[in-house]
Amino acid sequence: MGLDFSVLPPFYGTLALGVLWTIAITAASAVLSFFGGILLAVIALYAPMAIRLPFRFVAWLFMGTPLLLQLFLIYFGLVQIGIDLPAFVAGVIGLGFHFAVYNSELIQTAMIAVDKGQMEAARTLGLSRRQALIKVVVPQAVRDVIPPIGNNMIALLKDSALVSVIGVSELTLSAQRAIGQTYRAFEFYAAAAVLYYIINLGMEAVLRWFENRNRLYR
């Protein structure tokens, strides 16, 4: 049986919905991974040992084990201890924290690299350490790592396909459902690939806009 792309149009709606869910879960996870990354970086650098060590252990777990396993644990595992999360929420938590750990590594390095005179100048004006971190150190560190964080976000988009296994109707699962009805694997997977690529281009445009906004500071 040859290729027949005329099988696609009846499923445009399904695929479009899949695209929307993929964008939704990627955006939500990206936001969580960004702010989570900042929080983890601040904890890693400034929190007392009693807080820092457990966080480091959890970070190590997120970095050292497969994301797929983490999603299974959060979605299927937590139910056993009475935490029954909707699949979308479980997916956002899994993806968000996984990439928060990676973002935090980048942000930590950048925070250490911010000139010590910046913290001193802020403290001299009367800012508390917390205020100085929020207003002076973190914003500069984050601006310095927008490009590598952007790369993490592209990876996040691609890894969002994994949440299909816990039943989030994102693009990959939508394609699978269409294949289940038509037995046209190549056409639908190819269509999904093209759609991922287009979302990817959109994300890159957004990232470039962020980077350009920061040109002036240097």
Added chain:
Amino acid sequence: MSQAFVEIRHAQKSYGQLEVLKDISLNVDRGQIVAIIGPSGSGKSTLLRAINDLDPLTGGEIWLDGVQVNKALPHRQYEKHINQMRQEIGMVFQHFNLFPHLTVRENVTMAPKLLKKISDKEANALAEEQLDHVGMLERIDYYPAQLSGGQKQRVAIARALAMKPKLMLFDEATSALDPELVEEVNLVMKKLAQEHMTMIIVTHEMDFAASVCDRVLFMDQGVVVEEGPPEQVFKNPTQERTRNFLRKHLEGAK
């Protein structure tokens, strides 16, 4: 007992075995301008940074306007206290330390907005007033990266003044500047002197110190070797070490 506006009492500071400040006492009256001179490594910056507790003393007391800056308090209370005190002590650094991610305006308004809870409108008026004062109003919406060194330092002075400090500390404010940019910063400092701002100025510019300061301190190896009015310290130093330093400095300047 009457107190001076700024009092440093028996300041002592050690880094491990290294004693950087050895029992230094200094009184500064309201509106007075004191210059601190001395060779590199003599403890000038350490003394200045002890006044606002950036480098806490290991012994001695700092008083400003009847309040002890470095008083012994439990950690949390101390943090509150020192943040309050620092609002009253402006500091200007050799390398400006402007916030590069903020515009000139935001550099000036950030602390007053955050700490004094003033409105955006008041903050803008404050920024315009302070920047006008240092001749930088035209660059109010520039970023620090777009300014020359002299302009950066003038903005840094405006940023400090926006907190309406009782005391200004300058740590070699012109040392990092190209020679042709020194004068514009000196002019701003002279203007503050005319307005009777209380200032402690660490400097290696003897001419500037002689022309604006009421008193000069010569420090060497963690002690005040000699102090007095500029005419005396510069023209008739009583100490051999002062004479040596000034002679070397003159030769270096040639």
